[in-house]
Amino acid sequence: MDRTITIGFLGCGNVGGGVWKLLSGFADDIAHRTGLRFSIKRVLVRSLAKRRDIDFPDGVLTDRAEDVLDDPEISIVLEFLGGEEPAHRWITMALERGKTVVTANKVAFALHWHELQKAAKQSGAGLYYEAAVCGAIPIIHTLEESLQANRISYIYGIVNGTTNYILTRMSREGAEYADVLADAQRLGLAEPDPASDVEGLDAAYKLSILASLAFHGRVPFENVYVEGITQVQAEDIRCGQELGYTLKLLAIAKRDGLHVETRVHPTFIRNDHPLANISGAFNAVFLHGHACGEMMFMGRGAGDLPTASAIVSDLVRAASAQKHLYPTFDNELHPAVSLQNNTDWRCAFYTRMLAKDEPGVLSRIAQTFADHGVSIAAMQQKGEQRDGRVTVVFITHQASERDMQKAILEIRPEVATVESLLRVE
Numbered sequence: 001m002d003r004t005i006t007i008g009f010l011g012c013g014n015v016g017g018g019v020w021k022l023l024s025g026f027a028d029d030i031a032h033r034t035g036l037r038f039s040i041k042r043v044l045v046r047s048l049a050k051r052r053d054i055d056f057p058d059g060v061l062t063d064r065a066e067d068v069l070d071d072p073e074i075s076i077v078l079e080f081l082g083g084e085e086p087a088h089r090w091i092t093m094a095l096e097r098g099k100t101v102v103t104a105n106k107v108a109f110a111l112h113w114h115e116l117q118k119a120a121k122q123s124g125a126g127l128y129y130e131a132a133v134c135g136a137i138p139i140i141h142t143l144e145e146s147l148q149a150n151r152i153s154y155i156y157g158i159v160n161g162t163t164n165y166i167l168t169r170m171s172r173e174g175a176e177y178a179d180v181l182a183d184a185q186r187l188g189l190a191e192p193d194p195a196s197d198v199e200g201l202d203a204a205y206k207l208s209i210l211a212s213l214a215f216h217g218r219v220p221f222e223n224v225y226v227e228g229i230t231q232v233q234a235e236d237i238r239c240g241q242e243l244g245y246t247l248k249l250l251a252i253a254k255r256d257g258l259h260v261e262t263r264v265h266p267t268f269i270r271n272d273h274p275l276a277n278i279s280g281a282f283n284a285v286f287l288h289g290h291a292c293g294e295m296m297f298m299g300r301g302a303g304d305l306p307t308a309s310a311i312v313s314d315l316v317r318a319a320s321a322q323k324h325l326y327p328t329f330d331n332e333l334h335p336a337v338s339l340q341n342n343t344d345w346r347c348a349f350y351t352r353m354l355a356k357d358e359p360g361v362l363s364r365i366a367q368t369f370a371d372h373g374v375s376i377a378a379m380q381q382k383g384e385q386r387d388g389r390v391t392v393v394f395i396t397h398q399a400s401e402r403d404m405q406k407a408i409l410e411i412r413p414e415v416a417t418v419e420s421l422l423r424v425e
């Protein structure tokens with residue numbers, strides 16, 4: 001005999017619609033596998049008048065959050081509103097009422113995880129968030145459970161599909177950022193307001209969640225260094241390609257003892273790195289654990305059914321749990337032993353300059369680098385002289401971020417102008 005669980009939705013846009021469709025079309029399979037059936041009692045929407053492609057039974061849609069939050073029959077709430085508020089408030093209310101929450105909301109989760117977890121623990125409710133990071137890729141469950149026997153030393157992620165799509169097209173077509181973005185928006189592949197994606201914030205929310213789980217300590221969103229792709233120039237992608245590199249917006253987290261660095265920025269990686277082949281809107285996470293070694297997970301990070309795949313799996317896990325589990329690290333605003341935020345990381349750098357084409361110029365640039373302990377690994381002078389200047393591209397050996405920034409500031413305009421500075425991993 002199947003057990004029926006009554007659930008409610010907060011929001012029903014693209015992702016909520018995907019969950020509705022997956023739960024309807026796949027219900028018999030889920031029941032066959034788990035003995036569970038899900039009855040969707042109430043679905044909160046912004047406008048009851050809006051035309052929808054789902055034929056909701058009478059009485060299901062509501063525009064009052066209380067109809068979901070205060071209904072004692074609803075034991076699991078699925079949240080698809082996105083954004084910080086009112087999602088954060090309503091998730092908290094649901095948890096305080098003892099309702100388990102399944103959410104796809106990385107913003108509310110990354111910013112308020114410690115409070116949400118406290119509310120869940122107090123009422124014994126479950127809090128499930130697989131869909132908040134990398135859509136269909138089961139990376140949360142993997143970090144929470146499957147990789148428990150590992151000390152994870154680093155994560156490199158392509159965790160934002162929009163920016164990976166834009167960079168892929170810039171690389172293939174030699175096109176400029178603004179042109180590809182406009183085209184992606186026309187095709188519906190980038191949001192009309194793409195700021196959170198292209199400025200790297202979406203990736204930073206996801207990275208703070210991944211790093212906290214991987215390093216078993218709170219890594220606040222505010223500690224993540226963020227630089228998006230809005231300043232990326234086609235010329236740098238081209239110069240990098242000639243040197244054997246691919247440009248990606250990487251979410252990077254590294255741990256050395258209690259020191260953690262978390263950063264999101266455009267990054268050159270060697271063409272033979274597994275992440276270099278993750279193209280278009282796909283996501284991937286590449287990590288290293290001391291026991292498992294290197295691993296990579298790739299898949300669809302967005303879209304209705306891929307995201308629904310993670311949500312419905314969480315739903316089944318939540319409904320089957322005898323007791324809900326929570327991450328075991330000290331998930332507090334001010335943990336007793338905090339991880340230290342390292343903002344002076346070491347990596348290699350790529351820089352493109354327009355240098356005066358006359359004797360001694362290269363040696364003056366090299367001397368400035370040397371003064372700051374930055375060592376040059378490769379240099380290329382490119383193209384014809386224009387107005388007495390030529391393009392020179394340097395790749396450095398690993399150097400400290402601070403030293404490199406200081407060196408760049410000291411290069412005098414009469415010697416060379418620095419056109420771009422990118423990190424290399």
Ligand code: HSE
Pocket residue numbers: 134159160161162163197202301302
């Ligand atoms: N906007 C995100 C992306 C998907 O482009 O990957 C949702 O997290």
